[in-house]
Amino acid sequence: MSKPLVSILVPFKNTDAFIAECLDSILNQSYSNWEAIFVDDHSDDDSYTIVERYAEKDTRINVHKNEHSGIIDALKTAYQHSSGTYITRMDSDDIMTPIRLETMVTNLEIYGRKHLAVGQVKYFRADGLSDGFARYEKWLNSLTVEGKNYSEIYKECVIPSPCWMLHRKDFEACGGFNSNVYPEDYDLAFRFYKANYICIPCDKVLLYWRDYSTRTSRTHEHYAENSFLDLKVHYFLELNYDASRPLAIWGAGHKGKTLAKILLKENIPFFWICDNPKKIGKHIYDQELYNFDYLAELQHPQSIVTVANSKAQKEITRYFESQKMQSMVDYFFFC
Structure with a gap:
């Protein structure tokens, strides 16, 4: 054969x-x-x-x-x-x-x-x-x-x-x-x-x-960071985003801000959370930033995490797991 x-x-x-x-x-x-x-x-x-x-x-x-x-x-x-x-x-x-x-x-x-x-x-x-x-x-x-x-x-x-x-x-x-x-x-x-x-x-x-x-x-x-983020958002909105659920962004660094701008341009509503005391309560792009525990007030949310620090990612993952949330269903790491 x-x-x-x-x-x-x-x-x-x-x-x-x-x-x-x-x-x-x-x-x-x-x-x-x-x-x-x-x-x-x-x-x-x-x-x-x-x-x-x-x-x-x-x-x-x-x-x-x-x-x-x-x-x-x-x-x-x-x-x-x-x-x-x-x-x-x-x-x-x-x-x-x-x-x-x-x-x-x-x-x-x-x-x-x-x-x-x-x-x-x-x-x-x-x-x-x-x-x-x-x-x-x-x-x-x-x-x-x-x-x-x-x-x-x-x-x-x-x-x-x-x-x-x-x-x-x-x-x-x-x-x-x-x-x-x-x-x-x-x-x-x-x-x-x-x-x-x-x-x-x-x-x-x-x-x-x-x-x-x-x-x-x-x-x-073509291989710049923004090109990758645009692509991620495009496929997330097509394949994994559930418009019936509130969406939260974790992190207000450079990638978090870029993601926020993309979502605003696409008219996708979201809540913005972070752990930086200097940013919590402030507004960026007219969006208020909340402490991470604000997530508990949202009804069955989805989360996009833009926090790059590996230690912080592990802590965030543990938090999601404690809330019985599933990766690629309830939360998504974008970095």
Whole structure:
């Protein structure tokens, strides 16, 4: 019985320092029935030439030019040239572990349609990894090992963009790369969540995720904090918000204020609570700030928490649990 074809979609732009390592990691896969479709998003370095050289030696590698501009259009172009039963994405500056494709295909063949294969990730950086990325890696892997990625989807992107795979029909059913919303990886993760595709638990590292100062996710305006918050609010209002219940915002820092402005613009009523004595009783954007115990006066409320401090988050979680409130139903952490 022949093995299903996997389409690996790889947009790239000016990554000639790393793209050969990416290509080598694909060639070194234990699973051999794949096609790698690289799309050059107007590089002005040697990236295209490097991929072209590999394509001349292995017909499973194809390279195309992006007619338009941007990673979304590059992904659309790659998908148009794909024909695999399973679809996955790869970033041209990252490295697959040798078992990545085999592990994901095996999991999808076992669990079937409406499932999403994900894997553990390992960040690396030439001059040492920051504490922030180390915490993100640990947090993301703790969700992936149990397949509970959606349980904290409003915190950060819970599906690593270069480390997922699903059936072609499922990919198309949730819109594929047809959305023009940035950040495109987070938007896609929300659409997986909306479609109720179940994440398959995985305890194996399947991707080495490279970090460096000029990485797109660090420098492009599409990946700025406000873009993420706009996206979170959009999907919260669509998927989890219950307009029949009072809504409370926890926290009046920068993110809390930005969230308040978005909700006001959307004409969504809310109560605003915090634990800063200097702010309690004051008004911001004509909204009064209350002490956290004001929540008890609200009838069956929903809460969005914008408090980033991990210790404070644990205390807030304990409070919710003492009130018999459920995560992703009654309260949502937005950071």
